Amino acid sequence: METEHKKFDLIIIGSGPGGYASAILSAQKGLSVALIEKRDLGGTCLNRGCIPTKTLLHEASLWSLFNQSGMIRNREEVHSYFKKTMEKKDLAIRQVVSGLQNLLAREQITLFRGEASFHNPTLVIVKRDGEVIDRLEGTQILIASGAVPKEIETSKRDGQWIIGSDDLLRLEEIPSSLAIIGGGRRGVEFATFFTHFGVPVTLIERENRILPKMDREISVRYKGILMKNRVKVFTETEVLSTEVLEKNRSILLTLNQKGKKETVKVEKVLVVAERKGDVEGLNLTHAEVALKGDFISVDPFMKTSMPNIYAVGDVVGRGFYAHKAFYEGRVAIDNIVGKESQVNYRVIPICLYGHPEASSVGMTEEEALNQYGEVQVGKFPFMACGRAIAEGNQEGMVKIISEKKYGEVLGLHILGPMATELVHLGVMAMKHEIGVEDLKELIFAHPTFSEAFFEAGLDTYGEALHMMKG
Amino acid sequence: METEHKKFDLIIIGSGPGGYASAILSAQKGLSVALIEKRDLGGTCLNRGCIPTKTLLHEASLWSLFNQSGMIRNREEVHSYFKKTMEKKDLAIRQVVSGLQNLLAREQITLFRGEASFHNPTLVIVKRDGEVIDRLEGTQILIASGAVPKEIETSKRDGQWIIGSDDLLRLEEIPSSLAIIGGGRRGVEFATFFTHFGVPVTLIERENRILPKMDREISVRYKGILMKNRVKVFTETEVLSTEVLEKNRSILLTLNQKGKKETVKVEKVLVVAERKGDVEGLNLTHAEVALKGDFISVDPFMKTSMPNIYAVGDVVGRGFYAHKAFYEGRVAIDNIVGKESQVNYRVIPICLYGHPEASSVGMTEEEALNQYGEVQVGKFPFMACGRAIAEGNQEGMVKIISEKKYGEVLGLHILGPMATELVHLGVMAMKHEIGVEDLKELIFAHPTFSEAFFEAGLDTYGEALHMMKG
Secondary structure, X not given: OOOOEEEEEEEXXXXXXXXXXXXXXXXXXXXXXXXXXXXXXXXXXXXXXXXXXXXXXXXXXXXXXXXXXXXXXXXXXXXXXXXXXXXXXXHHHHHHHHHHHHHHHHOOOEEEXXXXXXXXXXXXXXXXXXXXEEEEEEEEEEEOOOEEEOOOXXXXXXXXXXXXXXXXXXXXXXXXXXXXXXXXXXXXXXXXHHHHOOOOEEEEOOOOOOOOOOOHHHHHHHHHHHHHOOOEEEOOEEXXXXXXXXXXXXXXXXXXXXXXXXXXXXXXXXXOOOEEEOOOOOOHHHHOOOEEOOEEOOOOOOEOOOOOEEEOXXXXXXXXXXXXXXXXXXXXXXXXXXXXXXXXXXXXXXXXXXXXXXXXXXXXXXXXXXXXXOEEEEEEEHHXXXXXXXXXXXXXXXXXXXXXXXXXXXXXXXXXXXXXXXXXHHHHHHHOOOOOOHHHHOOOOOOOOHHHHHHXXXXXXXXXXOOOOO | OOOOEEEEEEEEEOXXXXXXXXXXXXXXXXXXXXXXEOOOOOHHHHHHOXXXXXXXXXXXXXXXXXXXXXXXXXXXXXXXXXXXXXXXXXXXXXXXXXXHHHHHHHOOOEEEEXXXXXXXXXXXXXXXXXXXXXXXXXXXXXXXXXXXXXOOOOOOOOOOOEEOHHHHXXXXXXXXXXXXXXXXXXXXXXXXXXXXXXXXXXXXXXXXXXXXXXXXXXXHHHHHHHHHOOOEEEOOEEEEEEEEEHHHOEEEEEEEEOOEEEEEEEOEEEEOOOEEEOOOOOOHHHHOOOEEOOEEOOOOOOEOOOOOEXXXXXXXXXXXXXXXXXXXXXXXXXXXXXXXOOOOOOOOOEEEOOOOOEEEEEOOHHHHHHHHOOEEEEEEEHHHOHHHHHOOOOOOEEEEEEEOOOOOEEEXXXXXXXXXXXXXXXXXXXXXXXXXXXXXXXXXXXXXOHHHHHHHHHHOOOOOOOOOOO
């Protein structure tokens, strides 16, 4: 048993995007870095989030195309295809994790596999199976321990009937029917995934619309798209109770939809609900690191209540995006090496990888109207976009919201092909103050999906070239 | 027979992208507009170029995915799939052409179907089947008559053995083998298309590399990709002669590759060679409009040698891109309505819709080195990009060339997934002087292909996050 103190410039707890990005950045800047991981290297994103779900969604959409092509004669093939999809997901995980291992090795980051807990604000103990295996002393410490699902009293995960996304990624068979609790981005992505495989899906959301954080127009249109794909959507709905019917191999949900009782019987329930910072076992009180609600409290420099301790990523809340964690890591490391830097969340893209895709950056139309009184809206439908027509992928639109006086872009909202990529045109315009009027100066290649962004810009002034109007 | 003079503010000859965009723009600005089309409404782009080829390439890539998935048991299905692909192409054409008809009607643009020829610099005669059907008088005239293939003496198109892209779009069967003369973007796109359907393709290029106008690195890598897909690539090669072997239902090409004689026997030869301005029948001398080589000569205001006559699009040469024609149309119309405007071709994206895609904007590495002496190069491979891994689409890279002092982006070259969309990030950066250093400020969504652009920017300073190095 190793118990001497090992000294590092920086100790990082958690190897997900916030942790590994911070580790690489700080090593690039010459710090000696310890990285502690209690579970899977790469955290949620690489092992149970972004990467595997993108593989699943991509493969499922291909299945759907195969199916539509009329070339699949034997519907039973779906089962072997599903198995292959799961295998491809495992392959993708292996590749990104092994890539990360190489990166860490190259940057000479010391990896410790075990649970971290604070002894005091500069001393972190690493335990495995309850035993202390290392004591690390760090001049500075960064917590990037991620988040875990919050339990819902009326639908507690049991791993068989009521599952979380972790269990889902281990499924070996396509469920015959599924209810999803949580109609945010992840809920909608999983609904999309199973719909491609023909699974009847029920989507349950507490708020009065699915995708409550996205622009209302996209949220409304997305509901229509899901319903067209035979997803049952319940909004303003709470789960009152769940009852396993062992004999029927099914589970009965009792719902309260705006005061009306409804029941739904399905094979499995997937809970994609709220999350809380994963601080269990960290012994934060020994480090004098304060929480705010379910998350670690940080200032705009990503510093916690203890001056030498920073926190970034899901454990600080404010949205669960890997790129938010990367960004916060960059800010934290800047401050750690003495280059003052503050976070600014104004221009963070949000992506939905369903089919169609959707994305958003900046203010929704409602938020912009509330703040500015009046705004300009430029819109362009993909059904008028040459590439969308050529590729038979015409659902959706691009919507640019801008301020009236100088044409400053306030928000960009996209539903449709490539939405998760095109959103970066808005990121660039917003960050570098390219007004909607300035977009006219650009030359967009024809035919591309990107032209829909350009045409939405032109439409702000009634100058779109290919606009279909009533 | 209609022979009275009809008067318009602007007469436009040709309804392809240059013509129809100019018509819509000038009508939006209040001009009365006549649009003359002798063949298909929408010109080459809508009927025989951009749109139909994108449908073909998209459907072919899906076939290739189906095929790779191992779910297609009967190889004979390829023939019915090919037929469906051709039908989808016709559907796409019908949709874009009918969209264009609506746009023209809405803007009250008067369409004349027939051949235009100048009587004098303000009078254009429209003929159909040799008979005069209209006489149009225009204060200003814009020529957007497009381009047509130049005949090659040693491989004259006969529509059966030696075909052009027009004939190709009417093919009813997959040829058993094909030679393509011309290894530029279009030649490579057609090679890609037929390769997906398992056709052995021979690609013949006169220059010492295929894609001679793209960055050398992309050109070299693309050759490797084609060869991996069993395309035979001949560079520095001229066609000496062609001989139809009726009995064998094949055609024999004799080639001269750097002085060495080679022969190739194929079912069909596709000629995708040089083009010249389509000015036949226009009677340009009556309008005192001068040519320069094969194209109409224009100044930076898009004005021809006759002050009231403008020309835009393929008929002026300088590259054959619909978006170049849109842009030139915008400049011409600005000048026509009295708002002085000059073309600047510095930031025009070029797209290759093969698989993988490729794109380019600004200077190639060689051009930049020649002009600046030394430059910075930031590069990022898609095999280190999370989304590319998740979706199993990892071939290629992003390369950003920038000037050393201020980090001004000089060129962007992409090979790989979404290249034709991602290129617009470079268009925006170059046009709005966002230096490669400024890219660091942006937050790119994870996981996206766009991140490869961001990481290439970071790599300029050795700061890429996910860079795999040797």
